[in-house]
Amino acid sequence: MPTLAGFAGENGLALTRFAYVLCGDRGLAEDLVQDTYVSLLRRYGGDLPVDAPMAYARRAVVNAYVSRGRRRSSTEVASGDLPEQSVEMATSDEQDAMWHALAVLPDRQRAVLALRYYVDLADREIAKVLGASEGTVRSLAARAFAALRDDPSFNPSSAEDQR
Amino acid sequence: MKTDTELEGLLRTTLANRAATVTDAPPVPADLPARRHRAWLPALAAAAAVAIAVAGVLVGIHLAKDNPPANPTPTPTPALIPTTCPTTLPVAWRAAFTGSALATRGRSTQVLSIAPDGSVLALQDDGPVPGAGRFIVRLRPGRAPDVLYDVPDPDHQSVAIAQQYEHWLLIGLNDEERPPKGTIPGSSGQGPTKIEVLDLAEHDTHVLFDVAATDSLVGPASNSAAVLDGRVYWDQRGSYAADHGVVRSYDLATGALRTVYSGKIGYTEVTAVGLVLQIGERQRVIVPAQLPAPVDRAVSSDERARLGTDGTAYAWTVSPRILGWWAPGEAAPTYRRLPKGMSIQDFVDPPLVAGQFVVTTSILTDMRTGASARLPTTTGGVTRPDFYLSRSGLLAGLGFTETAGHYIDGYWADAAMTVLRIDTTSLPPVTC
Numbered sequence: 184m185p186t187l188a189g190f191a192g193e194n195g196l197a198l199t200r201f202a203y204v205l206c207g208d209r210g211l212a213e214d215l216v217q218d219t220y221v222s223l224l225r226r227y228g229g230d231l232p233v234d235a236p237m238a239y240a241r242r243a244v245v246n247a248y249v250s251r252g253r254r255r256s257s258t259e260v261a262s263g264d265l266p267e268q269s270v271e272m273a274t275s276d277e278q279d280a281m282w283h284a285l286a287v288l289p290d291r292q293r294a295v296l297a298l299r300y301y302v303d304l305a306d307r308e309i310a311k312v313l314g315a316s317e318g319t320v321r322s323l324a325a326r327a328f329a330a331l332r333d334d335p336s337f338n339p340s341s342a343e344d345q346r
Numbered sequence: 347m348k349t350d351t352e353l354e355g356l357l358r359t360t361l362a363n364r365a366a367t368v369t370d371a372p373p374v375p376a377d378l379p380a381r382r383h384r385a386w387l388p389a390l391a392a393a394a395a396v397a398i399a400v401a402g403v404l405v406g407i408h409l410a411k412d413n414p415p416a417n418p419t420p421t422p423t424p425a426l427i428p429t430t431c432p433t434t435l436p437v438a439w440r441a442a443f444t445g446s447a448l449a450t451r452g453r454s455t456q457v458l459s460i461a462p463d464g465s466v467l468a469l470q471d472d473g474p475v476p477g478a479g480r481f482i483v484r485l486r487p488g489r490a491p492d493v494l495y496d497v498p499d500p501d502h503q504s505v506a507i508a509q510q511y512e513h514w515l516l517i518g519l520n521d522e523e524r525p526p527k528g529t530i531p532g533s534s535g536q537g538p539t540k541i542e543v544l545d546l547a548e549h550d551t552h553v554l555f556d557v558a559a560t561d562s563l564v565g566p567a568s569n570s571a572a573v574l575d576g577r578v579y580w581d582q583r584g585s586y587a588a589d590h591g592v593v594r595s596y597d598l599a600t601g602a603l604r605t606v607y608s609g610k611i612g613y614t615e616v617t618a619v620g621l622v623l624q625i626g627e628r629q630r631v632i633v634p635a636q637l638p639a640p641v642d643r644a645v646s647s648d649e650r651a652r653l654g655t656d657g658t659a660y661a662w663t664v665s666p667r668i669l670g671w672w673a674p675g676e677a678a679p680t681y682r683r684l685p686k687g688m689s690i691q692d693f694v695d696p697p698l699v700a701g702q703f704v705v706t707t708s709i710l711t712d713m714r715t716g717a718s719a720r721l722p723t724t725t726g727g728v729t730r731p732d733f734y735l736s737r738s739g740l741l742a743g744l745g746f747t748e749t750a751g752h753y754i755d756g757y758w759a760d761a762a763m764t765v766l767r768i769d770t771t772s773l774p775p776v777t778c
Contacts, residue, residue, distance in 0.1 A: 189373045195372070196368070199370070200365035216371065216372050220372075278360040278363060281356050281363060282360055312694060313625070317613075319613055320611075322613065328350060331353050
């Protein structure tokens with residue numbers, strides 16, 4: 184039976200990377216992962232069930248992220264700015280634009296895109312992670328894509344409309 | 347303007363590159379408060395149950411309101427519920443797993459539903475070459491696949507829904523570009539853009555909903571369609587952005603069209619409790635199913651959202667360790683606690699039930715004998731078999747064909763899927 188320490192050693196980096204693409208903030212990503220470790224420890228103790236601890240951990244990260252968004256939504260105003268800009272990256276302008284566009288999507292829409300295009304989960308599996316139906320997943324993805332299509336970076340005519 | 351395919355590619359690249367900038371993971375917290383005893387747990391659970399019940403009333407959970415149990419039967423005290431004994435799958439079951447693959451054709455196959463005759467309806471995709479076919483096929487043990495429906499524009503359309511009721515086949519087509527590089531077809535993220543009924547006896551079709559002539563992001567939109575008791579139901583709204591819409595019905599026998607619901611709209615699906623509208627985290631029952639009295643009395647309003655059925659037997663999750671189950675002939679529900687290490691990973695979802703057997707993630711529990719066994723992760727040339735459909739004692743799902751598939755530029759390509767179907771009615775009980 185795997186231990187939490189062993190799980191963290193094997194999967195901690197992958198989980199932190201996932202948390203980062205989910206929330207876009209390095210510090211928050213680490214907080215989400217640590218909260219997940221605490222949750223795993225509380226639920227299972229030091230020994231994890233052999234069944235899909237990564238799936239459970241991923242789900243815990245998403246739930247913590249979305250819950251945080253719900254709490255935040257009542258007191259904070261979302262900003263179009265990236266949460267953090269400290270990393271020097273050799274990425275294309277388009278990737279920067281995409282990262283910015285993701286930052287302003289609602290949490291659950293962003294979660295669907297991260298699970299589908301980073302983790303490569305099928306919609307049915309994403310539905311399980313989010314605790315929603317497949318239809319909700321498809322709807323969230325459709326709305327996210329509609330927003331991306333309307334982003335002036337990817338749709339010049341949209342920028343003209345906004346002038 | 348970028349196409350969806352271009353946006354998808356950019357998304358993958360952006361997320362992968364950003365993720366790669368993370369090179370450290372946080373440590374496991376060293377200290378947690380010690381928990382020597384859990385005497386406070388029952389009180390907390392009771393308080394939580396009350397809070398959930400009150401919250402359910404406050405936020406308007408409609409399940410209880412729409413279909414209240416007449417004389418609720420309380421779930422037995424958890425301490426009195428017997429724990430199942432962990433065991434291994436009997437030889438006959440292992441042989442059934444090994445022999446459960448159905449013959450398919452084409453490049454990839456996606457299981458869509460189980461038909462009334464026990465055959466599996468699936469989407470067959472013939473591959474990445476432009477013009478290659480996409481079909482709805484009927485798969486049966488020992489038989490070659492039958493093509494029931496030929497997707498008219500396979501380069502741009504796929505099948506999201508195929509459900510059979512008597513001699514009618516409900517079909518939901520969605521816009522889905524043929525994926526590049528031979529990758530497994532994904533989902534376009536959109537609901538069906540065309541919903542139609544094919545009469546398998548008369549070979550004619552009746553179109554119920556079609557947005558093909560308009561931009562599906564501007565014009566009318568639907569999330570889903572389903573058949574229940576001889577009627578097709580689908581949700582429909584003015585555009586994807588609209589929060590309100592209608593649920594329409596079409597009587598397969600008479601052709602009568604009706605609007606059965608109007609208001610805040612979500613995703614329409616048929617579950618054990620009937621036709622439900624999933625709106626965010628909430629379910630609203632639009633057309634209630636007639637539940638057997640023992641089940642109706644036993645399941646709470648909360649548990650109704652986690653109630654699964656194969657059409658005759660019912661199972662529900664009471665907690666991440668406790669299952670409830672009832673089948674015809676049983677005077678009252680049976681409750682079983684799963685042993686440590688076999689808890690239900692997907693507690694919020696209805697369990698898969700096939701007769702006396704309940705599948706939760708990778709655990710099979712025989713509710714009559716009280717034995718639990720892990721399903722094999724590799725069997726008969728198939729890895730990660732995943733059963734997610736059941737009907738009348740049958741289980742169906744998919745697994746990866748072990749020898750197929752390879753990576754191309756980070757994409758998992760040409761991965762053949764094996765369609766699995768097990769008839770549990772011909773299998774012995776699982777015992778310790």
